Structure formats: C-alpha cells, structure tokens
Amino acid sequence: MEQKIIQKLAKNMIEKNKVVKIIGDIFTVLKGKSLVSACCLKNIKKNRVVVGDDVELKKDEYSVDKYIITKVFPRKNCIPRPVVANIDKLLILVAIEPKPDFYLIDKLYIYSVTNNIEPVIVINKSDISDKSFVDNIKSQYGFIKTFVISAKCKSGVAELKEYILKSVCAVCGQSAVGKSSLINALIPDVYQSTQGLSEKISRGKHTTRVNEIFVCGDLCIADTPGFSNLDLNIDYDELQEYYPEFQKYRENCKYLDCSHVGEGKDCGVISAKDMGKINTDRYLRYVDLYNKLKENWEKKYD
Ligand SMILES: Nc1nc2c(ncn2[C@@H]2O[C@H](COP(=O)(O)OP(=O)(O)OP(=O)(O)O)[C@@H](O)[C@H]2O)c(=O)[nH]1
Ligand SMILES: [Zn+2]
Known part of the structure; x- marks a missing residue:
C-alpha cells in the first residue's frame, strides 16, 4: 500500500x-x-x-x-540580448576603469527589481582601485548587496561565489569591466573548454551572442555581452519607487503627488538631499531620468 x-x-x-x-x-x-x-x-x-x-x-x-x-514551465523573467530566462541574481559589474556609467547602474537596478531579479553590485579590479572609488559606489548604492573583488588577483571571488551558489546569475556591465574575467575566475578555463577562446576574442564590440549558462557544480552563470544599453519599461511617475533611499523622506513632501523634481522648499526628498542625507549625484540622475521618461511619455501621447 x-x-x-x-x-x-x-x-x-x-x-x-x-x-x-x-x-x-x-x-x-x-x-x-x-x-x-x-x-x-x-x-x-x-x-x-x-x-x-x-x-x-x-x-x-x-x-x-x-x-x-x-x-x-512558466518563466519568472526573461532578459534580452542574449535571451536568458529565469534569472535569480543580476551581478552588476563596476570598475574604476572603464569610467563607470552610473546611469546604466541606476537603470540595471530598476530593471532587476521590475523583473523579479535580485541585483548585486560587484566592484571589480580592486587591485587598481582606491578606497574613495569603493566608498563612492557604496555611498550611492548602499541599499544593494555589494562585493569588492579582483577577478585578476582572485581576491573576494570566493565570498561572491558562496553568495551566488544554487542560483542562476547573469553578469552584466559596461564593456571591459571584467565580465568574462569574473566568469573565468569563478569557473577556470570556461571559455577554452566550452566555446573556444577565439569566440571570446572575436566578440569585440558585442558582435557575437554568447547564449549559454555556464554550469560548474552549484554555479549557474550567464554572460550578457549585449545587455548594456537597455530601455526602461516604467512610467515617469513611478520612477521614484525605485529609489529606496528616497522613501523615508517622502512623507515630508507637502504634496502627496510630489515628484521631487521641482522647488526644494516643499519637498522632503530635496531637503534630505540638501542636508547630505541623499547622494546628490544619484538625485540629479533621478531628475534627468524622470525628465527623459516624461518627455518620451509626452511624445507618445501628444
Ligand atoms: N587590473 C585588473 N584588470 C582586470 C580585472 N578584471 C579584468 N581586467 C582586465 O580588464 C579587461 C577587460 O576584461 P574582460 O573580462 O574582457 O571584460 P568584459 O566585461 O568581458 O568585456 P567585453 O567582452 O568587452 O564586454 C582585460 O584587459 C582584463 O585583463 C581585475 O580584477 N583587475
Ligand atoms: Zn518631494
């Protein structure tokens, strides 16, 4: 029985x-x-x-x-270029060189959250970065889990590996930030054994789509060479929801529907920024992104 x-x-x-x-x-x-x-x-x-x-x-x-x-089975998400479904964690790589594109980091964070993916910031090339660079990233993105590593010297890689085991990760970030170096540090000889080194070299400016999840034990990791320029699929008036550091100051705004882009005196977010409680660069990029989204919206519906 x-x-x-x-x-x-x-x-x-x-x-x-x-x-x-x-x-x-x-x-x-x-x-x-x-x-x-x-x-x-x-x-x-x-x-x-x-x-x-x-x-x-x-x-x-x-x-x-x-x-x-x-x-x-139904997908929990699906990223484009290359198409990979069911990503659990997005490793957003940043380095002192090439100069960070902070708009891209802001957008990748929003993209992760709206697609049910956990964002993780990985500051690579710690062997050539200074403390102020790392501090700057941490002060802007203190609400995102962050690792400081050197793919070249392998420092910090073990801690990162521990954190991403048993989940499906995608590595993204600007060209030359060290995406394939990181994958190589996590899974030695991965490119030689699975795709051939020549393919990686000929990738150059994102011409070849590497569409594969590399598997090694409990590690599942995908490279996303063409994922660096993305359009956000959100309305301008919901943009503020994706700035966790704004949230506790919103209650000080005079108007319930405050978008935090106008005059300072009635806005809790702007006051917090002026008092140094919200990072000014992050705030200014918010305003810029807000205006761009609004402009696009107006073009679409006018
Ligand atoms: N100093 C230092 N250099 C690194 C590190 N990681 C990668 N690099 C160098 O950065 C350059 C770019 O590394 P890649 O791994 O090819 O970067 P990528 O992000 O895959 O670049 P694309 O293929 O263009 O998207 C190479 O010259 C690497 O040797 C690091 O931790 N420290
Ligand atoms: Zn406000």
Whole structure:
C-alpha cells in the first residue's frame, strides 16, 4: 500500500530541468547534476524554448542517452540580448576603469527589481582601485548587496561565489569591466573548454551572442555581452519607487503627488538631499531620468 502511494507521488512529482545551451535543434539540459542532450516535442515550437527555461523531460525511447522536452514551465523573467530566462541574481559589474556609467547602474537596478531579479553590485579590479572609488559606489548604492573583488588577483571571488551558489546569475556591465574575467575566475578555463577562446576574442564590440549558462557544480552563470544599453519599461511617475533611499523622506513632501523634481522648499526628498542625507549625484540622475521618461511619455501621447 505504502509502496503504491510512493509510486503515485513520484509519478506526479514535477521534475524541473534547466536548458543551459541551445545549438540548432539540440538542447543541453541540466538534469539533476548532469548535463543531458535533448530535442523538443514536435508540438512545442523550437523557438519557444530559451536558455534558462525550466522544462519537463521524457526519455527518448529510441536513443540510449537522449531526452525529449515535453513541457516548458512558466518563466519568472526573461532578459534580452542574449535571451536568458529565469534569472535569480543580476551581478552588476563596476570598475574604476572603464569610467563607470552610473546611469546604466541606476537603470540595471530598476530593471532587476521590475523583473523579479535580485541585483548585486560587484566592484571589480580592486587591485587598481582606491578606497574613495569603493566608498563612492557604496555611498550611492548602499541599499544593494555589494562585493569588492579582483577577478585578476582572485581576491573576494570566493565570498561572491558562496553568495551566488544554487542560483542562476547573469553578469552584466559596461564593456571591459571584467565580465568574462569574473566568469573565468569563478569557473577556470570556461571559455577554452566550452566555446573556444577565439569566440571570446572575436566578440569585440558585442558582435557575437554568447547564449549559454555556464554550469560548474552549484554555479549557474550567464554572460550578457549585449545587455548594456537597455530601455526602461516604467512610467515617469513611478520612477521614484525605485529609489529606496528616497522613501523615508517622502512623507515630508507637502504634496502627496510630489515628484521631487521641482522647488526644494516643499519637498522632503530635496531637503534630505540638501542636508547630505541623499547622494546628490544619484538625485540629479533621478531628475534627468524622470525628465527623459516624461518627455518620451509626452511624445507618445501628444
Ligand atoms: N587590473 C585588473 N584588470 C582586470 C580585472 N578584471 C579584468 N581586467 C582586465 O580588464 C579587461 C577587460 O576584461 P574582460 O573580462 O574582457 O571584460 P568584459 O566585461 O568581458 O568585456 P567585453 O567582452 O568587452 O564586454 C582585460 O584587459 C582584463 O585583463 C581585475 O580584477 N583587475
Ligand atoms: Zn518631494
């Protein structure tokens, strides 16, 4: 009797497997701790399955080691360029060189939150940064979990690795910030063994799409070479929701619908900025982004 119940439970249990690479019709799927090869059931359109998708697998009875994807589970999110689904953590890389694009960091934070992804700031190249650089980043983004590392010298990499184990991560940031160096530090020889070094070198200015989740033990990590210029899909009047440091000062605004971009005397956020409680650079970029979103909105609806 008990045996029967267990069998029934096992049959009903949904086994999730993750697509980590797609080449033509061949899907590489992480099944438990091993990688297996699969193709798609005919009624599932091939382009409906993307890297990162959680899928149901059935053994291919005509092949010893092949599987068939029978179902694709709903996605919690899906990032573009390259398309990767079900990202848990977005590692936003920053470094002293190239000079940080803070607008990009602000936008990547908003993008993460609106897409149900945990943002993590990774300050790379600590071997050539000074304390004031690190302090500046921390003072602007104190509300985001931050790691300071050197992919080159491997310092801080173990702590970061510990934090991202068992989740699916995407590495993003400006060109030359050290995205592939970080992936290499986390998974040595990853590019040589999985894609060939030449592909990485020829990537140059984001021409090649590296569409793969690298798997090593409990690490699942994707590179996002083309993810550095993104448009936000939010309304200008909700922008302030994505500035956690504004929240406790909003109650001091005279008007309930204050957008914190006008005159200072009636605005709790502007007063807090003037008193040094809100980072001025962050605030000024907020105003800029607000105006841009508003301008786009007006163009669209005028
Ligand atoms: N000093 C120092 N240099 C680093 C570090 N990490 C990466 N670099 C250097 O920064 C440059 C860019 O590194 P990549 O890993 O290719 O950067 P990327 O973000 O993948 O660049 P794209 O492929 O253009 O998007 C290389 O010359 C690396 O050697 C670091 O921790 N310290
Ligand atoms: Zn205000």
